[in-house]
Amino acid sequence: MAKISLGIIAIISLLFLIAIVAMLLDNAMPFFKNYSLSEFFLNGKWHPASEPPIFGILALLWGSFIVTFIAMFVALPVGIASALYLNGIAPVKLREVLKPIIEILGSVPSVIYGLFGLVILAPFAQRFLHLPVGQCAAVAGVVLGIMVIPTIVSVFEDSLSAVPKSLWEAGYSLGSTKWETLVKIVLPAAKSGLMVAVLLAFGRAIGETMTVLMVAGGAAQIKLSPFVPVRPMTATIAAEMGETPQGSMHFHSLFAVGTILLIITFVTNLIASRYAERRS
Amino acid sequence: MPSDVLKYRLRVQRAGFVALRVAALAIIVVLSLLIYFIVSKGIPILSWEFLTQPPKKMMTEGGIYPALIGTFLLGVGAMLFAMPIGVLTAVYLREFSTQGRLTRLIRVGVNTLAGMPSIVFGLFGFAFFCKVLGFGVSVLSGALTLGVMSLPIIISVSEEALESIPNSFREASLSLGATRWQTVVKVILPNAVSGIITGAILAMGRAVGETAPIMFTAATFYTRKLPNSPFSEVMALPFHIYGLVTEGLYPDKQLPIAYGSALVLLLLVLILSGTGVFMRYRFRMRRKW
Numbered sequence: 323m324a325k326i327s328l329g330i331i332a333i334i335s336l337l338f339l340i341a342i343v344a345m346l347l348d349n350a351m352p353f354f355k356n357y358s359l360s361e362f363f364l365n366g367k368w369h370p371a372s373e374p375p376i377f378g379i380l381a382l383l384w385g386s387f388i389v390t391f392i393a394m395f396v397a398l399p400v401g402i403a404s405a406l407y408l409n410g411i412a413p414v415k416l417r418e419v420l421k422p423i424i425e426i427l428g429s430v431p432s433v434i435y436g437l438f439g440l441v442i443l444a445p446f447a448q449r450f451l452h453l454p455v456g457q458c459a460a461v462a463g464v465v466l467g468i469m470v471i472p473t474i475v476s477v478f479e480d481s482l483s484a485v486p487k488s489l490w491e492a493g494y495s496l497g498s499t500k501w502e503t504l505v506k507i508v509l510p511a512a513k514s515g516l517m518v519a520v521l522l523a524f525g526r527a528i529g530e531t532m533t534v535l536m537v538a539g540g541a542a543q544i545k546l547s548p549f550v551p552v553r554p555m556t557a558t559i560a561a562e563m564g565e566t567p568q569g570s571m572h573f574h575s576l577f578a579v580g581t582i583l584l585i586i587t588f589v590t591n592l593i594a595s596r597y598a599e600r601r602s
Numbered sequence: 603m604p605s606d607v608l609k610y611r612l613r614v615q616r617a618g619f620v621a622l623r624v625a626a627l628a629i630i631v632v633l634s635l636l637i638y639f640i641v642s643k644g645i646p647i648l649s650w651e652f653l654t655q656p657p658k659k660m661m662t663e664g665g666i667y668p669a670l671i672g673t674f675l676l677g678v679g680a681m682l683f684a685m686p687i688g689v690l691t692a693v694y695l696r697e698f699s700t701q702g703r704l705t706r707l708i709r710v711g712v713n714t715l716a717g718m719p720s721i722v723f724g725l726f727g728f729a730f731f732c733k734v735l736g737f738g739v740s741v742l743s744g745a746l747t748l749g750v751m752s753l754p755i756i757i758s759v760s761e762e763a764l765e766s767i768p769n770s771f772r773e774a775s776l777s778l779g780a781t782r783w784q785t786v787v788k789v790i791l792p793n794a795v796s797g798i799i800t801g802a803i804l805a806m807g808r809a810v811g812e813t814a815p816i817m818f819t820a821a822t823f824y825t826r827k828l829p830n831s832p833f834s835e836v837m838a839l840p841f842h843i844y845g846l847v848t849e850g851l852y853p854d855k856q857l858p859i860a861y862g863s864a865l866v867l868l869l870l871v872l873i874l875s876g877t878g879v880f881m882r883y884r885f886r887m888r889r890k891w
Contacts, residue, residue, distance in 0.1 A: 324783035328694035329704065334687050335757070336711040338750050342722065345729040403625030411619055422879045427633045429875035431811025433840040434864050438636050440847060441857070468632055501615035529719025531814040532844065556721045563818050580725045584718065591717035
């Protein structure tokens with residue numbers, strides 16, 4: 323009896339997941355039915371207000387990916403190195419203080435990172451690099467990178483500390499230095515944990531809304547330079563949802579963008595959980 | 603000469619260690635700068651009036667009282683909704699069914715929820731709570747949306763808490779003739795309480811800082827009124843900050859208020875997640891029973 327009622331409650335999370343997918347698809351359908359799929363996926367322009375409107379997700383995808391890649395470029399080296407530092411060479415006392423602090427800092431709300439990027443980093447980049455606008459893909463990427471570093475450190479350090487102590491001892495007993503043991507034995511042993519950290523950080527960065535909404539500049543365009551404004555998918559949804567009449571083509575197109583975003587993060591998480599399973 | 607080789611290897615080690623130290627230091631420096639920036643800009647704004655007065659003159663003066671109350675209601679509402687579901691789900695997964703297809707499916711579902719972008723929750727909340735269920739843009743819709751978003755973290759921390767209870771407790775209780783349910787209610791849950799509260803604190807720390815899920819479901823830029831029913835729109839701190847720096851006619855006058863609001867939000871989140879992380883580490887260190 324108890325088991326069945328608890329089981330029903332446990333299914334609620336699953337039902338919400340299904341409801342989320344259903345709601346997104348249900349609201350995206352009118353768009354997919356009435357708008358050419360090839361236009362949606364292949365047109366590089368997002369002009370929802372023009373006549374006729376153009377809904378090309380390519381420019382938004384480009385915005386999301388360029389910002390996310392810059393973020394990963396910033397966050398990965400620093401995050402991985404810090405996790406190695408915490409696990410390999412930091413004194414135990416220091417690690418016990420630093421790791422929680424980094425985790426707590428990981429909870430700083432994104433709107434605060436956005437504020438920081440908007441009033442400090444963007445004007446600085448504008449003056450320093452002589453840009454016409456400070457809010458651009460590069461600045462958004464850097465802020466986002468800072469934001470996901472705690473995720474990488476926390477997840478990767480966990481998997482480093484799950485490496486059996488015997489591997490350290492084996493390294494030492496073969497005459498390896500601490501550095502050699504850390505980089506050539508322990509790091510490879512934690513490789514799948516590293517992949518999980520990278521994928522989770524990627525998923526977090528590409529799904530992040532407020533920072534890119536405030537700092538990426540908001541222009542839906544595909545240009546190879548990182549120093550021009552871009553409009554990632556999340557920022558598009560956040561910025562346009564409030565302005566468009568409900569039930570319009572534009573309204574439904576935002577759910578279509580949300581669906582694509584959902585698919586990307588879902589696939590990312592699926593791969594991450596594959597790696598996580600391999601680790602255990 | 604072997605000693606040359608060794609010297610070289612030690613030099614590599616020294617260089618490597620320096621690189622790792624620099625990286626770790628960089629994180630601490632950058633994050634401290636961020637905090638310093640918010641604190642130094644926000645402190646001059648902070649006052650008792652700032653916390654207890656409504657905004658005045660199109661958000662160019664006055665305080666953040668309605669936003670504070672709104673954020674509080676959203677956070678507490680989300681927990682009221684998500685805690686029972688989350689904790690009981692964890693009990694089911696840990697105490698009643700640790701294997702089987704359904705359990706695996708639930709775990710996959712929870713993991714998927716955990717990885718979903720917050721804006722997707724916003725879209726869902728708007729489509730489902732505001733429109734399908736007809737709650738409109740309201741505290742209720744926002745709290746429910748944040749609640750759904752909080753489920754994964756509550757479930758995983760509660761599971762951790764249940765896992766930390768030694769099996770001998772369950773065996774002792776069952777051997778005395780108690781049913782599984784009695785064991786859960788009388789033995790397991792009382793011992794897991796601090797862990798479960800930790801989950802609530804961590805989840806709330808995340809929920810109150812979120813903007814994207816409440817943008818279309820609950821929040822409004824400007825109101826002097828406090829919500830008088832679950833169906834009222836509310837102001838909320840994160841959305842207030844966003845509004846102050848992107849909307850409005852007087853950016854110069856709004857920016858200081860944004861700094862003040864950001865400091866309050868930062869303190870709120872850091873206190874919540876600081877407490878949560880600290881408690882989590884405490885119960886992770888194998889307790890002696």
